Amino acid sequence: DAERAGELQRKIPPFVLRRTKKQVATELPPKTEIVHFCEMEAQQQDVYNSYKAEFQKYLSDLSEEEVQSSSLHILQGITKLRQICNSPSLLGDEEFYGEESAKIRELMHQLRTLKDAHKILVFSQFVGMLDLVKEQLEKEDIGYAYLTGKTKNREREVERFQQDEAIRVFLISLKAGGTGLNLTQAEYVFLIDPWWNPAVENQAIDRAYRIGQQNKVIAIRFITPNSIEEKIMELQERKRLLAEELIHTDSSILKSLQKKDLLNLL
Numbered sequence: 001d002a003e004r005a006g007e008l009q010r011k012i013p014p015f016v017l018r019r020t021k022k023q024v025a026t027e028l029p030p031k032t033e034i035v036h037f038c039e040m041e042a043q044q045q046d047v048y049n050s051y052k053a054e055f056q057k058y059l060s061d062l063s064e065e066e067v068q069s070s071s072l073h074i075l076q077g078i079t080k081l082r083q084i085c086n087s088p089s090l091l092g093d094e095e096f097y098g099e100e101s102a103k104i105r106e107l108m109h110q111l112r113t114l115k116d117a118h119k120i121l122v123f124s125q126f127v128g129m130l131d132l133v134k135e136q137l138e139k140e141d142i143g144y145a146y147l148t149g150k151t152k153n154r155e156r157e158v159e160r161f162q163q164d165e166a167i168r169v170f171l172i173s174l175k176a177g178g179t180g181l182n183l184t185q186a187e188y189v190f191l192i193d194p195w196w197n198p199a200v201e202n203q204a205i206d207r208a209y210r211i212g213q214q215n216k217v218i219a220i221r222f223i224t225p226n227s228i229e230e231k232i233m234e235l236q237e238r239k240r241l242l243a244e245e246l247i248h249t250d251s252s253i254l255k256s257l258q259k260k261d262l263l264n265l266l
Contacts, residue, residue: 031209033219035233038102040085040224047088047097048227051080056266059259067259074262078228081266085224086129086193101132103192103222108136110190110220115142115168119161119185123174123204124192130171133192137169147181148173154181161185174204183207189219194229198236231265 040048055077062070083090087101107122114120124130127148137144143166145157161170162185170183174195186208195201205219223229 031205031217031219033205033221035221035223036106037225038106038222040102040227041100043098044084044088044100044102047091048081048084051084052266055081056263059263059266062259064259067262078262078265081228082193082232083126083128085227085229086124086126087132089132090126090128099132102224104132104136106222107133107190107192108140110188111137111142111169112140114188118187119167120169120188120190121183121186121204121208122169122171122190122192123177124171125174125195126193127173129192130173133171137171142169143167144169144171146171147177149176151176158183172204172207174200177204177207179203181207182210184210184213187215187217189217191219191221194221194223194232194236196232196235198239228265235265 058077059067059074067074080091086103087099088097089099089101091097111120111122122130122133124133127150130146130148134144134146143164145161145167147154147157147170151157157170158181160167161183170186172181174191189205189208191201191204201221205217209217209219223233
């Protein structure tokens, strides 16, 4: 509601002072953000379609009251769909689901192309996905650093990436590495999977786009077309204006979704 938003904007200035990076750090080089679509191949698509149909039926059979009381099961279902978009093997049974992953294939192609001339950050919400990428990097002998919530010596991993020319890639879990890191050696940032809150993604990109960065930063979001990930992008856009014009919040969008919104995700 534009009128209500205007009223709120007029009320909060005495209490909130906001300076964007664009206003403060005018010396920063340009930043480019790209959405790169990674289309699933047949086996991965079959797994996705099968689980999507099962989950749609589950949601359709719930009443509005049951939706509110089943939030944990709904979150688990949505998470599984998001994992399949990354790699069906994240569901825990490679022999049954296969290990085909359009995103890993495309990411490795990009890393091979860029690694000799650039340093690269790779973010994912799923530590299991970072582990799959780590396996591929080890197979191809590409030097990497690795940071998740279980990493005990964060400073050592940051120092390795920043100072060791042999370390070309930094694998980082979105929540563990979204704040508090200065990684100005990186010029490329890959976000393997979208997060509900665009502010969290922007914080991840800004690990490289910080004061001290001398080179242009290019951020690339991997999105699976015709999937829940495209719907997450639509949700992000609906929330972005409020986040930018008023005040940032990291509260879960999922809590505000009704049954029709959840079905629309599918």
